[in-house]
Amino acid sequence: MKDSDRAERGAVRLVDVSKRFDQTFAVRSFNLQVRPGEFLSLLGPSGCGKTTTLRMLSGFETPDTGEILISGKSVAGLPPYKRDVNTVFQAYALFPHMSVAENVSYGLMQKHVARGEINRRVGEALEMVRMVSFAKRSPKQLSGGQQQRVALARALVNQPSVLLLDEPLGALDRKLREEMQIELKLLQSQLGITFIFVTHDQEEALSMSDRVAVMNEGEIVQLDTPDTIYEDPNSAFVAGFIGQQNFFNGVAQEQGRLVTNELVNLSSSRKHSQIIANESNVLASVRPETISLQVADNAATHGVSLNRIEGELASIAHLGDSVQLIIRVPGRSEIISKYSRSDAPNIGVGTTVSCSWSDLDVHVYPTSTNER
Ligand SMILES: Nc1ncnc2c1ncn2[C@@H]1O[C@H](COP(=O)(O)OP(=O)(O)O)[C@@H](O)[C@H]1O
Ligand SMILES: [Mg+2]
The missing domain is CATH 3.40.50.300 (P-loop containing nucleotide triphosphate hydrolases)
Known part of the structure; x- marks a missing residue:
């Protein structure tokens, strides 16, 4: 040979x-x-x-x-x-x-x-x-x-x-x-x-x-x-297929560095894998393990916040080494947050919580990804 x-x-x-x-x-x-x-x-x-x-x-x-x-x-x-x-x-x-x-x-x-x-x-x-x-x-x-x-x-x-x-x-x-x-x-x-x-x-x-x-x-x-x-999934398809995600529909501003909808605004500091046009429909995704929960402050401002949304803690599931918390947000499907077992917050079901995340963890994808 x-x-x-x-x-x-x-x-x-x-x-x-x-x-x-x-x-x-x-x-x-x-x-x-x-x-x-x-x-x-x-x-x-x-x-x-x-x-x-x-x-x-x-x-x-x-x-x-x-x-x-x-x-x-x-x-x-x-x-x-x-x-x-x-x-x-x-x-x-x-x-x-x-x-x-x-x-x-x-x-x-x-x-x-x-x-x-x-x-x-x-x-x-x-x-x-x-x-x-x-x-x-x-x-x-x-x-x-x-x-x-x-x-x-x-x-x-x-x-x-x-x-x-x-x-x-x-x-x-x-x-x-x-x-x-x-x-x-x-x-x-x-x-x-x-x-x-x-x-x-x-x-x-x-x-x-x-x-x-x-x-x-x-x-x-x-x-x-x-x-x-x-x-770093390169499309909404891969983002959704691999692991769990929270998806947010919205409209892109600032070439996708900002995504707005009627419930929440999301800013993203990540480099997008595709060009995103202003005013186009997009999907923003945030992984459950990057969402932190706090008991909501009563004086919290109502209306639309940036990288933060309020809801009611609806369920807590212990999955062995991790804990999955489901938050019900009026006007959308649930938000999923995930913590390692030792870091899970001590918050009871029914509590109003604030879910927040960093702009480093927000990915933004065009809604129509099937361009051929
Ligand atoms: N011998 C076959 N005749 C007709 N269609 C087929 C045949 N083999 C596969 N397909 C079709 O090709 C596509 C891909 O199938 P396959 O390679 O078996 O997918 P996977 O293994 O990812 O499930 C499917 O739509 C399937 O129905
Ligand atoms: Mg097969």
């Missing part, structure tokens, strides 16, 4: 890839460069084209236009088994009549790999997913998490440079899913192979990935590190 090839091993590139089913675009002008050894997530609502993207990478679907390169080489016309990728699906798809070891060795048997090497590689793959002691069991005798580990071993035994994972933890319950997230992430960093991980669960994508590609309607709408995606 040449040095240049080695350097690109595990790199994935999609250039202007589109795929249509009948009249609808499943994937549209898709451009993405994944680095060797990167953990990249495709995150988006159901139907946004995540699975179709993976199927084009694995060779089960052919793009209408554009080019796909894996490890630096075009894969056009290559059947799935000749591509240096393997896929793990949500449904484990193990052969029910075969033992764990037989399931993992199946692909190598098909390729007529020598018996000794098969045994060695199957052993290693089961070791990686900590399933060695289950080698003789049948899939029926395994829990969901164990079955998914076997599915993972079955993919890893082929030693692909890229592993594609399509909602692999989607069928597991929450606690097990969180354990498997940590395990998968560790495994990926040990093996150093590229993971392209599909999920519609934003917490999962943010906690596991080096970078996240947020998708909507067949397109990547933002590609960034988890931190940037959370702190």
Whole structure:
């Protein structure tokens, strides 16, 4: 292998890839460069084209236009088994009549790999997913998490440079899913192979990935590190899809540094990702954890304030490490405020409170974000 090839091993590139089913675009002008050894997530609502993207990478679907390169080489016309990728699906798809070891060795048997090497590689793959002691069991005798580990071993035994994972933890319950997230992430960093991980669960994508590609309607709408995606969403769609938000409809003044409506004015000191015209309709967003609550001062001025709004504390929910407070504001839907457990204010339900925030925490987006 040449040095240049080695350097690109595990790199994935999609250039202007589109795929249509009948009249609808499943994937549209898709451009993405994944680095060797990167953990990249495709995150988006159901139907946004995540699975179709993976199927084009694995060779089960052919793009209408554009080019796909894996490890630096075009894969056009290559059947799935000749591509240096393997896929793990949500449904484990193990052969029910075969033992764990037989399931993992199946692909190598098909390729007529020598018996000794098969045994060695199957052993290693089961070791990686900590399933060695289950080698003789049948899939029926395994829990969901164990079955998914076997599915993972079955993919890893082929030693692909890229592993594609399509909602692999989607069928597991929450606690097990969180354990498997940590395990998968560790495994990926040990093996150093590229993971392209599909999920519609934003917490999962943010906690596991080096970078996240947020998708909507067949397109990547933002590609960034988890931190940037959370702190600096580039559209109202991403802002609303990732984490919780308080949205305020309003009209822009001062190129969006001020947003006014009949209940509250919001000033923003953030740099906007899009140009905002005066008098245009906008959405301002404020994250719950940036909203502070105080018991309202009776003498507080009535009318419209700047970055402050009054309401009645309607509910307090303890969510383990955080506390979520819902404030009912006459004339709009609720405001959500969130505190860490140790910082939560001691205010009772029914109290009139003042919700305030900093101009550093106000994002402003044009209302029509679907310009195409
Ligand atoms: N084989 C197919 N035939 C027709 N439409 C399809 C097919 N596969 C996917 N689609 C459509 O393409 C869009 C994207 O689907 P998919 O890639 O499965 O999304 P996701 O995995 O993000 O939920 C959806 O509108 C879906 O209905
Ligand atoms: Mg899917």
